[in-house]
Amino acid sequence: MATAAGFDFRRWRLVLLGGLLVGIVLFAAIFAPWVAPYSPFDLDVAKMLQGPSAAHWLGTDELGRDVLSRAIYAARISMQVALLAVTVGLVGGTLIGMTAAYFGGLVEQALMRAMDLLFSFPAILLAVVLMASLGTSVLNAMIAIGIVFIPGFSRLARASTQAVLRQQYIEAARSIGMSDIRIIFREILPNITAPLMVEAAVAFAYAVLLESALSFLGLGAQPPDPSWGNMLSTGRGFMAQAPWLSIVPGMAMFICVLGFNLLGDGLRDVTDPHMRE
Amino acid sequence: MDIRSRALQDGRPTLSIRDLTVDFPKRDGAFRAVDGVSLDVWPGEIVGVIGESGSGKTMTALSTLRMLPKRAVVSGSIELGQRRILDLSPADMRKLRGDRLSFIPQDAMRALNPTMRIGRQVGEPLVLHRNLSFKAAVSRAVDLLRAVHVREPERRVEDYPHGFSGGMQQRAMIAMGLALEPELIIADEPTTALDVTVQAQVLKLLKEIRDREATSILFITHDLGVVAELCDWVYVMYRGRIVEQGSVERIFMDPRDDYTKMLLASTPTLFPREAAI
Ligand SMILES: Nc1ncnc2c1ncn2[C@@H]1O[C@H](COP(=O)(O)OP(=O)(O)OP(=O)(O)O)[C@@H](O)[C@H]1O
Ligand SMILES: [Mg+2]
Numbered sequence: 001m002a003t004a005a006g007f008d009f010r011r012w013r014l015v016l017l018g019g020l021l022v023g024i025v026l027f028a029a030i031f032a033p034w035v036a037p038y039s040p041f042d043l044d045v046a047k048m049l050q051g052p053s054a055a056h057w058l059g060t061d062e063l064g065r066d067v068l069s070r071a072i073y074a075a076r077i078s079m080q081v082a083l084l085a086v087t088v089g090l091v092g093g094t095l096i097g098m099t100a101a102y103f104g105g106l107v108e109q110a111l112m113r114a115m116d117l118l119f120s121f122p123a124i125l126l127a128v129v130l131m132a133s134l135g136t137s138v139l140n141a142m143i144a145i146g147i148v149f150i151p152g153f154s155r156l157a158r159a160s161t162q163a164v165l166r167q168q169y170i171e172a173a174r175s176i177g178m179s180d181i182r183i184i185f186r187e188i189l190p191n192i193t194a195p196l197m198v199e200a201a202v203a204f205a206y207a208v209l210l211e212s213a214l215s216f217l218g219l220g221a222q223p224p225d226p227s228w229g230n231m232l233s234t235g236r237g238f239m240a241q242a243p244w245l246s247i248v249p250g251m252a253m254f255i256c257v258l259g260f261n262l263l264g265d266g267l268r269d270v271t272d273p274h275m276r277e
Numbered sequence: 278m279d280i281r282s283r284a285l286q287d288g289r290p291t292l293s294i295r296d297l298t299v300d301f302p303k304r305d306g307a308f309r310a311v312d313g314v315s316l317d318v319w320p321g322e323i324v325g326v327i328g329e330s331g332s333g334k335t336m337t338a339l340s341t342l343r344m345l346p347k348r349a350v351v352s353g354s355i356e357l358g359q360r361r362i363l364d365l366s367p368a369d370m371r372k373l374r375g376d377r378l379s380f381i382p383q384d385a386m387r388a389l390n391p392t393m394r395i396g397r398q399v400g401e402p403l404v405l406h407r408n409l410s411f412k413a414a415v416s417r418a419v420d421l422l423r424a425v426h427v428r429e430p431e432r433r434v435e436d437y438p439h440g441f442s443g444g445m446q447q448r449a450m451i452a453m454g455l456a457l458e459p460e461l462i463i464a465d466e467p468t469t470a471l472d473v474t475v476q477a478q479v480l481k482l483l484k485e486i487r488d489r490e491a492t493s494i495l496f497i498t499h500d501l502g503v504v505a506e507l508c509d510w511v512y513v514m515y516r517g518r519i520v521e522q523g524s525v526e527r528i529f530m531d532p533r534d535d536y537t538k539m540l541l542a543s544t545p546t547l548f549p550r551e552a553a554i
Contacts, residue, residue: 176453177375177376177406178371178405201354
């Protein structure tokens with residue numbers, strides 16, 4: 001146990017670095033109205049497509065809006081979408097995976113074959129199909145991305161549950177008369193949260209990318225609401241005159257995705273017993 | 278004399294097993310893990326079941342708890358008090374477990390949930406069977422831990438299992454088993470994982486509990502020394518069958534079955550140790 005040895009910086013450095021990047025993005029998203037120097041919607045035709053300057057640190061877009069402010073507000077949408085999508089995937093996948101592993105037999109067969117089917121669709125295609133039937137909106141984007149995540153979480157939850165089921169404390173819980181439902185939520189769930197949290201961090205990064213891809217395709221956040229994806233999409237048309245229109249949302253996405261991936265990898269190392277000396 | 282003194286005092290055994298068989302189906306027929314076992318445990322009696330590894334001791338215990346592996350096929354009859362265990366519905370059986378019937382497993386460390394505080398775990402049977410609140414259960418857990426001689430129980434209920442030594446973990450399991458003053462405690466090699474001094478303390482505790490609460494105890498072991506120290510009556514098991522039964526004195530002084538003789542002969546340290554007690 002690391003408790004007696006004091007804080008082991010080296011073991012936690014990935015978590016700290018990832019946490020720092022994620023923290024910056026979350027801070028910007030939550031406090032956007034205070035952090036952003038301008039409103040993301042204020043048009044100023046006189047100032048369109050200006051390069052970075054003292055007034056507009058990261059330049060202005062084709063309608064004269066402040067790019068930094070738009071990128072900051074876009075973080076809000078990305079974080080909201082990612083949070084809800086990961087929640088849908090995590091909750092749905094965990095319930096399905098735990099149920100499958102706990103009851104086994106036909107229940108498990110049916111659930112896991114359904115997950116295989118869902119998993120075999122390319123993620124972006126699945127999201128596009130779901131959006132096509134649900135209609136395009138940010139909320140539907142969240143749900144679509146969340147459903148894409150369910151198979152991955154369910155497999156992880158199933159494997160982790162199977163490992164926990166072999167533990168003697170499950171037998172002990174049965175021996176004091178605990179019901180199945182109670183065993184699942186009180187005995188198993190707390191013991192599979194570590195791997196699920198690792199997966200959630202990685203899924204968060206993926207959700208940000210998926211949301212951007214959907215917005216880029218015009219299926220996510222609708223203009224004038226800013227999202228990194230639709231900013232990139234517009235920026236593409238001005239690549240030669242105004243490269244900052246693409247670079248800024250691209251960098252924002254990069255920082256965010258890198259942060260969540262580092263956090264996920266770091267948590268994996270910290271919680272994986274095999275990585276402990 | 279080979280008389281079961283308590284049988285003369287009380288009319289009815291706490292536990293009565295008749296012609297119990299446990300089969301595991303295989304491709305060619307079945308493997309018979311328990312083969313026509315009959316045994317009784319009278320009120321306030323500590324009954325030992327001794328036998329080598331694989332002789333069916335645990336399967337006999339698990340039959341009584343109705344916690345055999347799913348594919349096992351059971352026949353025979355098991356009565357706890359007036360209840361016919363094998364005929365109970367799963368829900369009624371669950372009500373008995375941890376209430377009228379407790380199980381103390383071999384490896385306490387692995388039988389405790391690593392993510393739950395000791396107080397909550399020890400008090401859990403009260404939450405399950407007596408609808409106690411979390412707080413009330415934990416405060417009862419303090420008394421229970423005190424009764425099994427855990428020092429500073431008020432502080433200890435807040436600990437997680439890894440903060441407990443092996444002996445204390447086993448005491449916690451015993452405290453949990455005692456929570457609702459069961460009619461019968463089944464202990465499956467509860468001291469095997471402990472070193473000799475701690476083992477002696479735990480055995481002393483079980484005896485003390487029997488003397489104080491008049492609880493019946495079915496004690497499974499492969500250690501003749503433990504039987505000599507603790508039990509009133511012994512059943513010797515070999516390859517799924519009871520080959521001999523008798524009072525501890527009689528089994529030690531005048532073993533009749535060949536397997537029992539072999540068992541005694543292969544435990545040369547026993548008599549000096551027994552003499553020392
Ligand atoms: N799930 C199972 N499937 C098939 N056979 C099993 C299963 N579980 C146990 N057995 C067999 O049943 C027999 C009795 O096992 P049991 O666990 O009761 O032995 P035991 O006397 O408790 O031994 P030990 O001292 O090692 O605990 C063993 O031969 C074992 O191989
Ligand atoms: Mg056993």
